[in-house]
Amino acid sequence: MIVESIRKLGFRPEDIKIIINGHAHSDHAGAFAFFKELTGASLAVMESDVAPMEDGGKSDFHYGADWKIMGFPPAKVDRVLRSGDIVRLGDVVLEAWNTPGHTRGSTTWVSTLVDSGKAYKVVFLDGGGFNPGYRIAKPPTDYPGIGDDYRRTHHFWEMQKPDIWLGHHTEYFDLKGKRERAKTEGVNAWVDPEGYREFVADKKRAFEDEVDEELGVPKPAAK
Ligand SMILES: [Zn+2]
Incomplete structure (x- = not known):
């Protein structure tokens, strides 16, 4: 499906040079071994996700024991990233920041996009959400x-002030709606600092609620 989609957009999967990731779970990393084989691309991964990437999720801190839930075909890492490292290809420059929690090596990507002479800060976030069953407190x-x-991780996100934000599940940032509006509004359809602030605040609140829940902190009575 991904190969066909890439072709439909007018690109060639064989041209892929570098593969990057948000975190080493099957719904993000599941096709990497396949794509490395197909393209010969090099895989760049944050150091604390290298082990689960290379053992197909067996060393994942949460799913390791039942690794088939989030497991995937292991993929050899060609470049180990440390927080703040730069990945560059042509004019594209991406900063890789370790934003752990969801996995130890979860990565938020930060970049600058220039369109018609105007610069936009872009944040592609990952790592701040927990799955059902996580024990965080x-x-x-x-x-x-x-x-x-x-x-x-949440604080790092708060300190970013992106014009454009993206995430590893498209419903987070309304990919469909923004793509539709971009047909008439151009790049402006993607500019959404308020949506970013709301998303980060929601993730932070969900986390603190979960901490209270685990620790049995009494809730104030609803009015
Ligand atoms: Zn995940």
């Missing part, structure tokens, strides 16, 4: 320090 947590990781 009450010992034994999924890993020591997971709660601190989530809080640092």
Whole structure:
């Protein structure tokens, strides 16, 4: 499906040079081994996700024991990224920031896009959401320090002030709606600093609610 979609958009999958990721779960990394084989592209992954990427999710802190839930064909990592590293191809420059929580190596990508002489800051976020069953506050947590990781990730996101934001599930940022509006509004359809702030605030609130829930903090009575 992905190969056909790439062709439909007028590109050649064989031209892919670098593969990057948000985090090492099957719904994001599941096709990497296939695409490396097809394209010979090099795979660049944040250092703390290298192990699960290369063992197909068996070392994932949450799903490792039942790795088939989020597991995938292992893919060899060609370039190990550290937080703040740059991935560059032609005019495209991407900063890779480690935003752990969802996985240890979750990565938020930051870039600048220039359109008609105007520069737009772009943030492609990942890592700040938890799945059902994650233990983020009450010992034994999924890993020591997971709660601190989530809080640092949310704070990192708050400090970014993107014009354009994207995420690893398209409904987060309304890909369909924005694409539709872009037909008449051009790049302006993608500019959405308010939507970004709301998304980050929602993720942060959901996290703190989950912490309260796990720790049994009483809720104020609804009025
Ligand atoms: Zn995931």
